[in-house]
């Protein structure tokens with residue numbers, strides 16, 4: 053099937069082979085000297101050379117969770133090479149890092165002033181270079197999302213959020229995900245599922261986003277097992293990439309407790325824990341915790357997934373997580389009781405907390421973490 057143009061918040065070129073449109077898209081946004089932002093793993097795979105574009109410079113030093121230091125290093129490369137736009141190639145980390153680089157390309161430091169919880173929304177203007185996001189995983193939805201998550205030396209993982217942070221364009225080509233290993237397919241896929249679940253359960257009124265979230269959830273639930281078992285199946289890869297994109301398109305409703313807990317845990321210094329794996333562990337517990345607050349929504353999700361009633365969902369997800377080979381407990385990831393000490397407080401301050409359907413308390417966070425060990 054030929055790729056088709058979908059225009060919601062971002063111009064999205066979606067479909068197998070869509071990446072061949074990249075040069076034309078750069079031309080459309082008058083980018084002559086793009087900085088390519090990616091990570092070392094992808095750079096070593098040789099994907100960069102295969103992209104139909106000529107980069108003015110390549111910045112491949114994005115760590116697993118982008119840090120303030122990596123953003124500052126990227127800004128130096130951007131300026132030293134007179135770049136006029138950014139192509140972000142990779143999972144959520146390079147895309148988020150590129151978004152933050154695009155802010156500092158035209159806005160003064162320090163970076164943390166642009167965090168949502170520091171009043172950053174009003175400080176980010178539209179005067180930014182274009183960012184073209186090319187996802188190589190199906191999970192974060194960052195290619196269509198308005199946020200960038202950056203880890204700071206303080207131990208905080210802060211979200212820089214603004215409509216101006218949404219990439220100018222996204223190129224979603226499921227062929228780029230064909231080589232993704234099963235565990236990474238599973239973990240990123242659970243991130244996409246958790247975005248659809250949490251945005252759907254968010255109390256903010258947005259039926260359009262709700263419809264997108266339900267559709268994304270149905271696609272991901274229908275294809276994740278198959279994409280993990282046979283990574284070469286383009287149909288299931290395409291379904292997962294669409295579900296991931298749909299999760300990103302619904303971020304405007306806000307996330308919830310799964311992300312409130314996984315954001316600070318993912319920022320633990322010296323312990324790079326995969327965001328999607330953490331979300332998978334928290335998902336069944338948070339659904340049980342939230343069930344009282346939004347029983348109708350749980351039923352609608354179960355209906356979309358064709359798997360019984362809302363109260364069955366936690367077990368349905370536990371089975372899925374086990375089938376795709378992900379751990380069910382934090383202790384299996386090497387998380388210790390000491391690691392958890394600061395998490396409840398940081399979770400309460402997270403930007404996802406106000407849109408959890410049930411008002412969270414610090415004690416609830418303690419209980420959820422204990423259940424997840």
Ligand SMILES: [Zn+2]
Pocket residue numbers: 192243246247311327331
């Ligand atoms: Zn996420």
